[in-house]
Amino acid sequence: MMHAEIRTALxxxxxxxxxxxxxxxxxxxxxxxxxxxxxxxMADDEEKSTNLYFQINVFSKSDYLSLVKDVKEKMKELGAIRRSETDLFADGYYQRSIRFRFTQYNE
Structure with missing residues (x-):
C-alpha cells in the first residue's frame, strides 16, 4: 500500500x-x-493494524544533508515514525539509510 505514496512523495x-x-x-x-x-x-482473532517497515537510502557524491532532511520531512507528512539511520560510504557515494515505520489500520 505505501509504495506508491512513498514514491510520489520522494x-x-x-x-x-x-x-x-x-x-x-x-x-x-x-x-x-x-x-x-x-x-x-490483534482483536477477535483478526489483525486490526499492521506495521510496515521501509528503508529509504539517499546516495550522493556530494553534501546530501539538506536532501536527507527533506526526505525525513516527506516521510513525516505521510505519517511515518523514524526508527534509525546510518551513514555509509561505498563505490564513491555517500549513503544515508533511514528506516521508518508506518502503521496501516485494516478495515
Missing part, C-alpha cells in the same frame, strides 16, 4: 527515485525498499 524532491536498485548514472538519487511487515494490533 519524487517531489527532484532527484531520481527507484524501488530497491538504481541503474542510472546520476550523482544523487534515492532508493527505497520495504524490509518488514508485522501485525501491530
Amino acid at each position: 519524487q517531489t524532491l527532484n532527484v531520481p527515485v527507484t524501488f530497491h536498485l538504481y541503474e542510472g548514472s546520476d550523482d544523487t538519487y534515492i532508493t527505497y525498499v520495504q524490509y518488514d511487515e508485522s501485525g501491530q494490533m
Whole structure:
C-alpha cells in the first residue's frame, strides 16, 4: 500500500527515485525498499493494524544533508515514525539509510 505514496512523495524532491536498485548514472538519487511487515494490533482473532517497515537510502557524491532532511520531512507528512539511520560510504557515494515505520489500520 505505501509504495506508491512513498514514491510520489520522494519524487517531489527532484532527484531520481527507484524501488530497491538504481541503474542510472546520476550523482544523487534515492532508493527505497520495504524490509518488514508485522501485525501491530490483534482483536477477535483478526489483525486490526499492521506495521510496515521501509528503508529509504539517499546516495550522493556530494553534501546530501539538506536532501536527507527533506526526505525525513516527506516521510513525516505521510505519517511515518523514524526508527534509525546510518551513514555509509561505498563505490564513491555517500549513503544515508533511514528506516521508518508506518502503521496501516485494516478495515
